Each structure stands twice: as C-alpha cells, then as structure tokens.
Amino acid sequence: GQIAGTFAMGVAIKKAKQSGLSMVGCYNMYHVGRLADYVAMASREGLVAVAFCNGGGPNVAPYGGRERVIGTNPIACSVPSSFGRSIQIDFASAASAEGKLKVARNKGERVREGILVDKHGNPSTDPNDFYDGGSILPIGEHKGSALGLMMEVLGGIFTGGRCSVFEDYVEGNGILFFVMRPDLFRERADFDKDIELLYTAVTGSKKAAGFEKLLFPGEPEVEHRGKSLQEGINLDDKTWDTVSGIGDSLNVSFKAASINR
Known part of the structure; x- marks a missing residue:
C-alpha cells in the first residue's frame, strides 16, 4: 500500500505542477498506513493536497444502525505555508x-x-x-456517517475498487488524490499572506479554561513527533511481544531502550 500510494502521489504532484490541478486514484491496495504522509509530500512541494480513502473492512455502523457497514475511512488534507509548517488534517470518519x-x-x-x-x-x-x-460509531453522528459513505464512493467505487461491505470486497484500501497549485486563482504571495493571517487569528484568540495554548491542525502531531524522537515510542506490552515474536521467528533481534512493566 505504501509503495503504491507514494508512487501515485508522485504522479499527482508532477501533473499538478504542469497543469495546476491533478487527480489520481488507486484501488486494490494493501494498507496505506498514515494518510497524512501522502498529502505532506505535496505540501513539501508547495502544493495543496486532499486524499479520500476507503477500506480496511466494514468496522463502522451507519448512523442509526448497529451493524458494521462502512470502513473507518479517513480523509487527509495538507496546505503549505510560508512559515515552515503545513496545515494538515488526517482523521477517520469514525469516532x-x-x-x-x-x-x-x-x-x-x-x-x-x-x-x-x-x-x-x-x-x-x-x-x-x-x-x-x-x-x-461514526464521528459526529449523522455527519460522520455521511462522510464515511462518501469516502466509500470516492475512494472505492469512483476509483474502480469496491466498498468494504460488498461480498466481493478484497481487503485493502482505495485512494483518491487531489493536488492543486495555490496560485490557480490568485498570486501565491497573497495566498501565503492570508494563510499566515488565519494562523495568527486562530492561535492568538482567547483560550478556553483548561487550555494552555491554541494549536493549528497538524501542530499536535509535530510536537508529539519531536517528543518521540527524544524519548522513544511507547508500545504496550502485547504489541511489543508480538513484534519481538515476529523478529525471533526471522532471527532478527529487537532491543527496547526501556519497557515499563
């Protein structure tokens, strides 16, 4: 999944640079991993990107239902900025x-x-x-349910793939990428200026009780990544034992810096 997804976004980036806008779809992929990684590829090239994804099997009940019909179906978007950080979202349509x-x-x-x-x-x-x-359950009740269904359509049916609940569904993901140049409708400098104004307005607004600061989408993940690079990634015992067991079966040794038991 990651190999195909990276290749597809590379194609989308190249075409968007040439024509201003591109759309690339994939289906019958294996697990693509973190969807934000692909839209971030576009932002590093100064482009806006949106990704719609379906698959992973039916895990979510539609609003008002109790039976699994929809995938957790994430959506991701990344927008470049002039201040060094892209505005980035990546979340499931499920709760x-x-x-x-x-x-x-x-x-x-x-x-x-x-x-x-x-x-x-x-x-x-x-x-x-x-x-x-x-x-x-879907995120935001009927709104998340509708969003998840649209991911089934755009990531699955539109690309030529299948929906999670279909009898002939093959485990994996379908993805639809949209990539756009920020200067399609206005000068790039004006676009960058307004992004910065929006950022300042949000992060400089009054905080609610219990909040130390206001963050823009993507900033919590940047902070968490920095902490993980310094302190390591925490894994629960069962996950670590599973990883270690796979390593042992392949004669590959893993060592944890520290494990709290």
Whole structure:
C-alpha cells in the first residue's frame, strides 16, 4: 500500500505542477498506513493536497444502525505555508480508528463514551466488545456517517475498487488524490499572506479554561513527533511481544531502550 500510494502521489504532484490541478486514484491496495504522509509530500512541494480513502473492512455502523457497514475511512488534507509548517488534517470518519481500540484492549483500558456499541447495539466503553461483534460509531453522528459513505464512493467505487461491505470486497484500501497549485486563482504571495493571517487569528484568540495554548491542525502531531524522537515510542506490552515474536521467528533481534512493566 505504501509503495503504491507514494508512487501515485508522485504522479499527482508532477501533473499538478504542469497543469495546476491533478487527480489520481488507486484501488486494490494493501494498507496505506498514515494518510497524512501522502498529502505532506505535496505540501513539501508547495502544493495543496486532499486524499479520500476507503477500506480496511466494514468496522463502522451507519448512523442509526448497529451493524458494521462502512470502513473507518479517513480523509487527509495538507496546505503549505510560508512559515515552515503545513496545515494538515488526517482523521477517520469514525469516532475512533480501529488501531486505538486495539491499543486500549491491549492495555486493559476503557475507551470514552460515544465511540462504540456492542453486538446488540448497546453503548459500550469496553474495547473487547468491538472484537466480539460490536461496531465503531461514526464521528459526529449523522455527519460522520455521511462522510464515511462518501469516502466509500470516492475512494472505492469512483476509483474502480469496491466498498468494504460488498461480498466481493478484497481487503485493502482505495485512494483518491487531489493536488492543486495555490496560485490557480490568485498570486501565491497573497495566498501565503492570508494563510499566515488565519494562523495568527486562530492561535492568538482567547483560550478556553483548561487550555494552555491554541494549536493549528497538524501542530499536535509535530510536537508529539519531536517528543518521540527524544524519548522513544511507547508500545504496550502485547504489541511489543508480538513484534519481538515476529523478529525471533526471522532471527532478527529487537532491543527496547526501556519497557515499563
């Protein structure tokens, strides 16, 4: 998935530089990983990019339902700026990515309310209920449900792929990339100026109680990455044991800097 996704975004970037706008689709891919990585490729080239993705199997119940029909189906967007950081979003149309439920299950933790229902349609905070036939809920109720369905259409049907709930669905992702030059409708300098004005307006506005500062989309991830580079990446014991077990089976040794048990 990552190989095909990187290649497809490379094609989209090249075409957008030539014509101002490009659209590239892929289907029948394996797991593409972090969707933001692809739109970030475009921002590093000074371009705006949007990515629509479907797949990963039916994990989400549509609004008002209790049966898995939709994938967690993320959307990502990245916009370049003149101050060194791109404006970046990458989130599932579901109330949670499935991977976060797996981490909570591995740690023996509960999840917050409003994320999932059990196999009977009852609200639950136990991640084990998802793996016992439950469903993730869409983000923002009917709005997330509609967004997730559109990801099925744009990432799946439009590209020639399949939807997660179809009987002939093959495990994997479908992606649709849009890449645009910021100077299509105005001078690039004016675009950059207004992006900076928006950034200043948001981050300089009054904070609500309990918040130390206001961040623009993508900034929390930048801060988290910096912390991880300094302190390492925390993995739960079950995930680490799984990775180590795969390494042992291939005669590859892994060593953790520190593990809190």
